[in-house]
Amino acid sequence: xxxxxxxxAVDRVLQQIPDLIDVHGRQPVTACVRAExxxxxxxxxxxxxxxxxxxxxxxxxxxAEAAGxxxxxxxxxxxxxxxxxxxxxxxxxxxxxxxxxxxxxxxxPLEYDLAxxxxxxxxxxxxxxxxxxxAGGSPNIAATIVNxxxxxxxxxxxxxxxxxxAVVSRGELVEIGGAFRIPDVMxxxxxxxxxxxxxxxxxxxDFQEAINPKTALLMKIHTSNYxxxxxxxxxxxxxxxxxxxxxxxxxxxxxxxxxxxxxxxYGLPAEPTPQQALAAGADIxxxxxxxxxxxxxxxxxxxxKDLIAKIKKNPLKRxxxxxxTTLAALEATLRLYRDPDRLAERLPTLRLLTRxxxxxxxxxxxxxxxxxxxxxxxxxxxxxxCCSQIGSGALPVERLPSAALVFRxxxxxxxxxxxxxxxxxxGLPTPVIGYIRDDAYHLDxxxxxxxxETRFTAQLPQLKL
Numbered sequence: 001x002x003x004x005x006x007x008x009a010v011d012r013v014l015q016q017i018p019d020l021i022d023v024h025g026r027q028p029v030t031a032c033v034r035a036e037x038x039x040x041x042x043x044x045x046x047x048x049x050x051x052x053x054x055x056x057x058x059x060x061x062x063x064a065e066a067a068g069x070x071x072x073x074x075x076x077x078x079x080x081x082x083x084x085x086x087x088x089x090x091x092x093x094x095x096x097x098x099x100x101x102x103x104x105x106x107x108x109p110l111e112y113d114l115a116x117x118x119x120x121x122x123x124x125x126x127x128x129x130x131x132x133x134x135a136g137g138s139p140n141i142a143a144t145i146v147n148x149x150x151x152x153x154x155x156x157x158x159x160x161x162x163x164x165x166a167v168v169s170r171g172e173l174v175e176i177g178g179a180f181r182i183p184d185v186m187x188x189x190x191x192x193x194x195x196x197x198x199x200x201x202x203x204x205x206d207f208q209e210a211i212n213p214k215t216a217l218l219m220k221i222h223t224s225n226y227x228x229x230x231x232x233x234x235x236x237x238x239x240x241x242x243x244x245x246x247x248x249x250x251x252x253x254x255x256x257x258x259x260x261x262x263x264x265x266y267g268l269p270a271e272p273t274p275q276q277a278l279a280a281g282a283d284i285x286x287x288x289x290x291x292x293x294x295x296x297x298x299x300x301x302x303x304x305k306d307l308i309a310k311i312k313k314n315p316l317k318r319x320x321x322x323x324x325t326t327l328a329a330l331e332a333t334l335r336l337y338r339d340p341d342r343l344a345e346r347l348p349t350l351r352l353l354t355r356x357x358x359x360x361x362x363x364x365x366x367x368x369x370x371x372x373x374x375x376x377x378x379x380x381x382x383x384x385x386c387c388s389q390i391g392s393g394a395l396p397v398e399r400l401p402s403a404a405l406v407f408r409x410x411x412x413x414x415x416x417x418x419x420x421x422x423x424x425x426x427g428l429p430t431p432v433i434g435y436i437r438d439d440a441y442h443l444d445x446x447x448x449x450x451x452x453e454t455r456f457t458a459q460l461p462q463l464k465l
Contacts, residue, residue, distance in 0.1 A: 040056065
């Protein structure tokens with residue numbers, strides 16, 4: 001008998017998996033059935049046995065589940081980088097998540113003024129909060145929100161300096177992730193870059209001598225993703241502000257990351273804040289929402305009310321604006337800053353950055369026997385001290401003491417085995433992302449909190465080593 005004829009018809013297979021159709025839909029499941037039947041026919045050509053019904057149905061289920069799995073899904077970030085750009089940066093607070101869900105589920109007054117019944121301004125949802133947190137509610141301070149800090153810089157430059165010059169120190173012409181460079185952003189904003197000083201030293205007279213009839217603004221860029229040490233000189237913000245204002249020019253500071261709290265008060269390395277920038281005389285400050293602030297991806301532009309109004313009138317603002325779910329999450333995040341006594345408890349970014357080393361070590365010791373038992377003789381697992389980093393270009397040279405599970409392999413092809421271990425962890429239902437360094441595989445446990453410990457251990461038996 002021809003083996004091909006023993007394969008079931010597509011319709012007969014579909015009748016046996018109604019639950020799969022309910023979950024994924026008839027058309028996607030039908031495509032999976034046909035793909036598995038085709039694979040079985042191809043296997044027969046090479047002498048492989050015909051799959052029995054149970055094996056065929058199991059293969060169809062695996063294919064359908066793989067095809068239906070979301071690409072953007074939860075992972076365990078055990079890389080040692082808290083704000084990992086490739087893993088979505090800041091984890092949102094529960095309050096922000098709830099606000100996003102509510103905004104997504106229902107109509108909401110995004111651009112509708114409930115008090116007057118007229119049209120509203122979406123920036124008003126957070127502008128007052130930002131003015132309160134950054135400038136004590138000053139009526140002269142306003143804010144506008146775009147989709148990231150690069151957009152904030154682009155919009156600010158185009159609105160305030162199009163066709164003219166922006167003066168920037170050579171030592172601050174940064175490149176951020178993905179090869180995006182400040183000079184390139186300026187060109188796209190149709191602003192001419194006027195470089196001053198040298199890579200390592202810039203002086204006040206450099207700013208003063210650069211000002212000419214074509215100058216639109218002076219700019220300072222926080223070098224958040226690298227540090228220049230040694231024979232260096234920079235001009236402090238107040239001095240630049242004084243020079244700019246004496247010439248009737250605005251002074252713009254790009255903080256890059258930006259935080260609204262004093263990191264030093266939490267035992268963390270100090271990071272410049274928008275409050276400090278405005279107090280020093282900045283007219284406009286730009287920073288990110290999804291880095292040290294701990295909110296959603298957004299670019300925040302805060303500063304003089306008249307300049308913010310000019311920026312908002314720029315046609316690019318509409319192209320770069322954010323939607324209701326982003327604003328809902330940002331508003332909820334900002335509200336947490338009103339309660340500084342509980343901020344480190346409620347804001348995941350700050351909670352992870354300030355997590356006690358003793359707590360991380362205790363977690364590592366609990367996990368060690370379970371992980372070692374899973375690997376048996378394939379690898380030796382140990383708890384070792386390591387250093388986490390903040391990430392996303394914030395405080396690049398600072399490190400936070402942490403603890404890691406470290407996997408070592410005694411084999412001739414140890415490198416290949418370590419890659420296999422790394423791939424096995426990535427292949428779990430909730431992928432685990434670690435890193436290979438110094439001939440070992442590391443899982444930095446700083447970002448594995450207690451609520452996820454059970455989820456992590458429950459899937460260890462599913463490791464395919």
